[in-house]
Amino acid sequence: MNKIAIIVGAAVVLAGGYYLGKMGQQPATVIKVGSESKAAFTSTGAEEVAAAAAGVVRSLATPTSGELIVVKDGESIQDAVVAASPGAVIKVMPGTYKETVYIDKDNITLSGVIEQGKYPVLEGEGLRNDAVLYSGNGVTVENLYITHYKGNGVMGQAGNNFIIRNNYIVDTGVYGIFPQLGKNGIVSHNIVSGIEDAGIYVGMSDNVDVVFNQVFDSVAGIEIENSRHALVESNFVYNNTGGILAFITPGLPIKTCGDVLIRNNFVVDNNHDNFAIPGSLVSNIPHGTGVLVMACDDVVVEGNIITGNNSVGITFTDFSLAGNAANDPDSEPNPNRPRILNNIMQDNGKDPAPAVRAVLAAMLETTGPDIVDTVGMDDGCILNPERFRTIGLGKYTDCEFSTTANVASYTLPEPVPARSMEDVDKGRLVYYGVCAGCHAYGSRMIGPPTQIIQALYMDNPEGIAEYAANPVKKREDYPQMPPQSHLDDETRLAAARFMLKLTQ
Numbered sequence: 001m002n003k004i005a006i007i008v009g010a011a012v013v014l015a016g017g018y019y020l021g022k023m024g025q026q027p028a029t030v031i032k033v034g035s036e037s038k039a040a041f042t043s044t045g046a047e048e049v050a051a052a053a054a055g056v057v058r059s060l061a062t063p064t065s066g067e068l069i070v071v072k073d074g075e076s077i078q079d080a081v082v083a084a085s086p087g088a089v090i091k092v093m094p095g096t097y098k099e100t101v102y103i104d105k106d107n108i109t110l111s112g113v114i115e116q117g118k119y120p121v122l123e124g125e126g127l128r129n130d131a132v133l134y135s136g137n138g139v140t141v142e143n144l145y146i147t148h149y150k151g152n153g154v155m156g157q158a159g160n161n162f163i164i165r166n167n168y169i170v171d172t173g174v175y176g177i178f179p180q181l182g183k184n185g186i187v188s189h190n191i192v193s194g195i196e197d198a199g200i201y202v203g204m205s206d207n208v209d210v211v212f213n214q215v216f217d218s219v220a221g222i223e224i225e226n227s228r229h230a231l232v233e234s235n236f237v238y239n240n241t242g243g244i245l246a247f248i249t250p251g252l253p254i255k256t257c258g259d260v261l262i263r264n265n266f267v268v269d270n271n272h273d274n275f276a277i278p279g280s281l282v283s284n285i286p287h288g289t290g291v292l293v294m295a296c297d298d299v300v301v302e303g304n305i306i307t308g309n310n311s312v313g314i315t316f317t318d319f320s321l322a323g324n325a326a327n328d329p330d331s332e333p334n335p336n337r338p339r340i341l342n343n344i345m346q347d348n349g350k351d352p353a354p355a356v357r358a359v360l361a362a363m364l365e366t367t368g369p370d371i372v373d374t375v376g377m378d379d380g381c382i383l384n385p386e387r388f389r390t391i392g393l394g395k396y397t398d399c400e401f402s403t404t405a406n407v408a409s410y411t412l413p414e415p416v417p418a419r420s421m422e423d424v425d426k427g428r429l430v431y432y433g434v435c436a437g438c439h440a441y442g443s444r445m446i447g448p449p450t451q452i453i454q455a456l457y458m459d460n461p462e463g464i465a466e467y468a469a470n471p472v473k474k475r476e477d478y479p480q481m482p483p484q485s486h487l488d489d490e491t492r493l494a495a496a497r498f499m500l501k502l503t504q
């Protein structure tokens with residue numbers, strides 16, 4: 001399958017263009033049926049009772065056309081997507097599918113059929129980068145078993161109104177579920193494990209509910225990064241290096257993180273060794289971290305059971321933990337207005353990671369606290385502080401409210417329109433959609449900072465484009481960059497030009 005389609009497709013389809021992939025051998029079966037509604041339960045509204053039961057499947061009202069395509073074992077899911085019109089439902093029967101699926105059309109439902117516990121399996125064989133990449137709006141990805149990919153299980157690039165639910169994601173490389181630059185979405189009932197960065201990673205997005213997921217054996221369990229209005233609720237997050245994180249990565253195009261509600265989760269025994277790619281931001285997370293809030297504002301932590309995390313139960317901090325992340329003058333580093341309501345915390349801090357142990361030693365402590373605020377914010381609040389062992393909360397006051405039960409969801413009642421791409425040129429889209437996954441402007445991520453690349457390639461975008469197509473190993477302390485040869489020459493050059501123009 002021609003991977004050009006993903007990025008060019010992302011650019012042109014959102015502007016009303018066509019998919020550029022080529023058809024494979026086995027045509028998919030297309031059946032027309034009567035109109036079908038996707039919405040089992042349309043969230044939300046303050047009047048609804050918060051904390052819906054686990055069995056209630058949240059949904060969004062995204063239109064379907066009535067077209068149904070069935071993909072059987074031995075057929076290609078991508079062919080079905082190519083054949084589909086916007087609004088189609090694609091049912092994938094149990095079987096093994098060795099491919100990457102690109103969805104760049106709107107309102108596509110990619111729905112696995114599970115028979116007696118047998119899933120349709122997307123098998124990356126340790127060779128393919130991504131299992132499912134979508135850039136369309138109103139995309140649903142559900143009921144798939146995804147394993148052995150190197151990059152992402154399910155990744156969204158600028159698609160709004162997305163639903164990613166009930167998937168089983170095992171050992172898929174860097175990110176398990178990664179909606180990026182999306183607005184209005186649901187990530188629910190997924191089981192994610194063995195991920196070397198974040199199991200569930202909501203990046204530069206707005207209005208997302210991450211609910212009823214199970215995430216374990218990964219570096220970061222659930223990560224809300226440079227995003228606003230996120231509800232992280234009723235998840236079971238255990239045996240990761242860090243359980244639930246809300247933070248700003250400096251140097252990304254969206255500079256803020258805020259209004260994140262971390263509620264009613266189990267955050268248990270997150271003591272896994274950190275096996276992140278050295279130099280990546282999450283490689284700085286001390287093992288034994290329960291909840292970590294870095295530079296993210298207006299975070300409420302309520303009703304969680306946070307136990308057995310060997311460094312610290314809840315940490316509020318600034319960029320000091322970001323390690324190599326250079327200061328971004330446009331990102332304010334403090335975790336403003338932290339609010340800690342009632343939580344159950346027990347057995348945290350028993351065996352702190354070396355970095356935490358060193359900080360504690362300076363305070364003549366050996367055990368990590370339940371809650372620490374490394375900045376010492378003076379606009380925070382906490383209920384019943386005497387129940388917990390705390391450090392740095394001296395200026396916290398009593399909270400003015402004791403529950404957030406009036407908030408049922410952060411998704412929006414109506415689908416939001418597609419992101420306007422008119423003013424987004426191709427280079428910008430590809431840079432932020434692809435390169436920025438590993439390159440930040442002034443700080444080290446998986447790859448070197450863009451600033452350094454600018455210095456190396458000042459007037460030479462062709463050189464960047466060429467390197468991106470055929471990268472060679474240059475730096476001892478970085479992994480090798482994967483070839484971006486799936487992007488055509490023109491696209492790579494556009495990204496390179498944009499990369500050189502970037503100023504923050």
Ligand code: HEC
Nearest residue numbers: 434435438446447464468473474475478479480481484495
């Ligand atoms: C999956 C992560 C990843 C992605 C995606 C990625 N890079 Fe990289 N990039 C790296 C890493 C890691 C290095 C350092 C490699 C080394 O030094 O051996 C690197 C290095 C580079 C360099 C430095 C080359 C030199 O001469 O030192 C350039 C230029 C570059 N990348 C451009 C790009 C562009 C353009 C894109 C997007 C089209 C991109 N990269 C996407 C990880 C990535």
